[in-house]
Amino acid sequence: MFRCVYQYFIACTEDRETKNILSHALDLAEQHIKVISGIFKEEGHSVPAGFTDDDVHPDAPRLFSDEFFLYYTEQMAKGALVTYGAILPLTYRNDVREHFMSCISSTMELMNETKDLLLSKGLEVRSPYIPPLAKPEMVKGEHFLAGWLGKQRPLTAIEITHLFANIQTNYFGGTLVTAFAQCVKDEEVKQYFVRGKQITKKHTRIFSRYLQENDLPAPVTWDAEITDSQEPPFSDKLMMFQLNMMSAAGIGNYGTAMSASPRRDIAADYSRLLAEVGLYAEDGAQILINHEWMEKPPHAADRDKLIK
Template sequence: MENHNIMLTSSEISNLWANYASDTMSICVFKHFLAHIEDTEIKHILEHAIDLSKQHVAIIADIFKNEGIAVPIGFTDEDVNLKADRLFSDTFYLHYVKNMTKGGLATYGAILPNVFRNDIREYYMSCISSTMELFNDTSKTLISKGLEVRAPYIPYPKEVDFVEKQSFLAGWFGEQRPLTGMEVTHLYTNIQTNKLGESLCLGLAQVTKQKEVKNYLLRGVEIAQKHIAHFSKYLQSDFLPVPMTWSENVTTSKEAPFSDKLIMFHIGITSSVGMGNYGVAMSLSPRRDLTTMYAKLLGEVGLYAEDGANINIKYKWMERPPQAADRDELTKG
């Protein structure tokens, strides 16, 4: 990276900081996955994923050191137990990477418009490019193994048509129109992400020793199951297929591969991604009953995430992110 005299903006420093924390977590997770992987094709995907995370961590650490910014602790070898038994199957690993790359692409795409310094912009452009490559490799592997779950099919439009009635937006009462392709897409996507979250929470609940964390994870399982039921109901009402479950990809291991600090951070990221997905789905679903549902479920996930943050604060697991100067405190006395 080139040296610059221009200071980092709030958006640049905060996103790099969050990026560093997330990638140090990913390194720990992928290390444990690689310690138990059997499928050579999936192993290649995991090696690619951990290599990208290591590159990101090294680049961000250099930027912070050059700027005189404290490098976050994030997560280290103390947060992963490579001797712990396998907790998830090889198939789960592949679905996990696919969903992490989807989240990464959405995150990097949102960050890039708010980046101003050339070196930081080039870094995030490279992140998007390399994550697209990993996403493509993972998708091709899922398809070649017959593991990819395609979104439902709908009829091809044969002619151009226009909406003529306000009932196109209805949904609470009376006759409901069929789901649009975009509505189907987001219902399907949110079922997929909630199924991954359900399996993740279920597996991690088996191994954590902290009762408060265990109860929090089991609550996450219940929320995911409830949300899956909501989304599935809409697909089934239009006779569309519901994606398969991944719960069988959780082993019976009781040995913790990760620290409770890492587990809670991971679930926090999952919740954040879920809220982002619901927000996008709500903005692209014209039917009023769908927007109302998404708003209600988004609020529930928000409360869940807040309770998770309180647990992190209670056990001193949350590093303070970069923030504006506290002028009230500075002007006292």
């Protein structure tokens, strides 16, 4: 998928420094495809069909700004690091472990390059600052966990971090589905994207309220980074897959944030919104299945079927 995405991004971008970042990302995607395909073939597994040149239209008009290409790369690198970090401890073969260690190292390099360029261009929005603790303090009483009634304690650093990050990812997702909705061809997929836009607006509003109540700044939206083009740069299949992948990442983000948020009201909101994203992702998976866009992953043998 990323090979197709970055082919289009590179064809559109005008800024030289941004193009260097995008070319680096494309090189990594092609390297990863080559290594993983080699392992699959070596073991006699069929290589996933994935996406082809038919799924990208490099000559399509610009749909996003150069700045959004950098935001996209930063967000995808963050998600990749989480994925690789989760997979690595579960692998046993030395060559597979070495591959994922290499993936982590190269993706960290890409993320740092992207973040440095965003900072140098004044485009990166920093997370809120908090005053340093003068000395260690112990929690006293259950007020630390309370959240619905009475006076609420200030947000902890980790709660702020997750709220800020989840606002950013929702703004990012909202920008992506808005752009996709204005150019997608299939009406069912279009309505699915519109629904996703409404969900991201709702979630950013809820998360932003917590920061505002603590006099903390919230991230800014990226909707201005979309052009008025209605010509799709990607196939409906690729755009649906991209959104379904982001929904899965969002579920993971909310689960992690919920476990790190002692305040009951915040944890309850994460739980409720996680369920909403889960239902949305399930509906997206059904669309992929209905259009025969979802590949069947490797699975255990059906012994009952084999016995018959």
